[in-house]
Amino acid sequence: MGRDVPLGRLFGVKVGMNVSVLLVAALYAWILADNNFPTLVPGLSTAAYWVAGVAGALVFFLSLLVHEIGHALVAKDEGIGVRGISLWLLGGVARLESSPQTPRAEFRIAVVGPLASAACGALLLSVAYVLPDHGHWALAGHACAWLGVINLFLAAFNILPAAPLDGGTVLSAIVWWRTGNQTAGIQWAARSGVLVGGVLAYLGIRQMQDGDGSNTGIWILLVGGFIAVNAWQQLKAAPMYQLLSGSTVANAMYPDPPTGFASASVADLLRSLPRDTHHQAYPIMGDHGRVTALLTASAIRAVPQEHWEQLKVSDLAYPLDRVTVVRSDEPLMAAVQRIDGGDVRTGVVVDPTGRLVGTIDAEALFQAAEARRAHLHASGA
Numbered sequence: 001m002g003r004d005v006p007l008g009r010l011f012g013v014k015v016g017m018n019v020s021v022l023l024v025a026a027l028y029a030w031i032l033a034d035n036n037f038p039t040l041v042p043g044l045s046t047a048a049y050w051v052a053g054v055a056g057a058l059v060f061f062l063s064l065l066v067h068e069i070g071h072a073l074v075a076k077d078e079g080i081g082v083r084g085i086s087l088w089l090l091g092g093v094a095r096l097e098s099s100p101q102t103p104r105a106e107f108r109i110a111v112v113g114p115l116a117s118a119a120c121g122a123l124l125l126s127v128a129y130v131l132p133d134h135g136h137w138a139l140a141g142h143a144c145a146w147l148g149v150i151n152l153f154l155a156a157f158n159i160l161p162a163a164p165l166d167g168g169t170v171l172s173a174i175v176w177w178r179t180g181n182q183t184a185g186i187q188w189a190a191r192s193g194v195l196v197g198g199v200l201a202y203l204g205i206r207q208m209q210d211g212d213g214s215n216t217g218i219w220i221l222l223v224g225g226f227i228a229v230n231a232w233q234q235l236k237a238a239p240m241y242q243l244l245s246g247s248t249v250a251n252a253m254y255p256d257p258p259t260g261f262a263s264a265s266v267a268d269l270l271r272s273l274p275r276d277t278h279h280q281a282y283p284i285m286g287d288h289g290r291v292t293a294l295l296t297a298s299a300i301r302a303v304p305q306e307h308w309e310q311l312k313v314s315d316l317a318y319p320l321d322r323v324t325v326v327r328s329d330e331p332l333m334a335a336v337q338r339i340d341g342g343d344v345r346t347g348v349v350v351d352p353t354g355r356l357v358g359t360i361d362a363e364a365l366f367q368a369a370e371a372r373r374a375h376l377h378a379s380g381a
């Protein structure tokens with residue numbers, strides 16, 4: 001995945017876009033202008049179809065943005081900082097600075113996304129309804145109707161009670177609220193995800209067998225399979241959840257990682273590391289003693305050694321808006337889930353005052369679970 005192209009700020013939230021969005025938007029615009037619109041509203045000029053196609057693709061991504069802004073604004077309302085929103089290939093993601101601490105906060109942040117999509121859908125369909133049904137108005141009307149239906153579909157899909165969809169988080173929050181047990185919530189969302197994903201995959205296969213010539217069946221199968229496999233992996237990790245419930249990030253992180261400066265060469269940074277270091281990620285510090293980026297050992301290894309002298313740390317390091325920052329006092333499982341959802345699989349750990357205290361990845365989690373198991377074993381539990 002490439003870097004985000006910054007688009008600016010909306011309600012104080014940084015918005016970025018993956019370059020893949022441009023490709024997909026161009027594809028949508030082309031399909032609409034060349035195929036859908038000429039069939040639906042025949043007899044208009046090619047230019048008119050293209051204006052409507054480009055506008056349609058634009059409004060589609062704007063409505064995805066509305067969905068994510070919804071998550072971001074409610075998170076802010078719950079006192080959770082938002083690092084930014086990025087749009088990518090198939091949707092978007094709002095990156096939060098920490099996990100919700102109460103089921104109420106988790107519920108509100110998750111449920112507002114599908115609600116925002118549903119509101120977009122209703123609005124667009126209303127516009128389509130009031131527009132006159134002739135000439136260029138008809139074209140605008142059909143574009144709005146298409147976008148309205150897509151938004152209603154997105155709302156319905158996202159509210160399916162299956163992790164990792166918003167509906168899975170909603171279910172998880174409800175179970176957490178009813179039982180007081182966050183782990184139970186995550187487990188129910190995973191079970192439900194296996195079921196919902198399985199049903200979708202089955203429906204996809206049925207659709208393919210009926211063979212109406214469209215690709216719908218394959219898509220439903222793929223999406224269902226993706227949800228089911230994801231949820232299944234989460235279920236398999238359930239014993240670990242149990243073992244680590246109550247643990248915080250501080251219990252598992254790699255403390256006191258070696259740090260570097262953006263202007264240094266990669267070779268200099270490597271020379272400054274202690275010989276026997278087990279650290280695989282190096283936070284990069286700015287002028288005010290704050291972390292500004294993260295360089296990983298795997299990013300260094302991906303570049304041939306002869307370039308290490310010339311390459312600057314800043315050329316290879318991931319800027320902080322691509323790295324998940326977690327707090328040392330956050331619940332461990334929720335924090336690691338958030339890191340796994342990001343595109344850099346190592347997180348930076350700060351204490352409640354924002355000072356760097358460590359790094360953490362999935363491997364640290366397994367080690368913590370192993371240590372905990374050994375401890376329970378030794379104490380005869």
Ligand SMILES: [Zn+2]
Pocket residue numbers: 067071113114158166
């Ligand atoms: Zn969402």
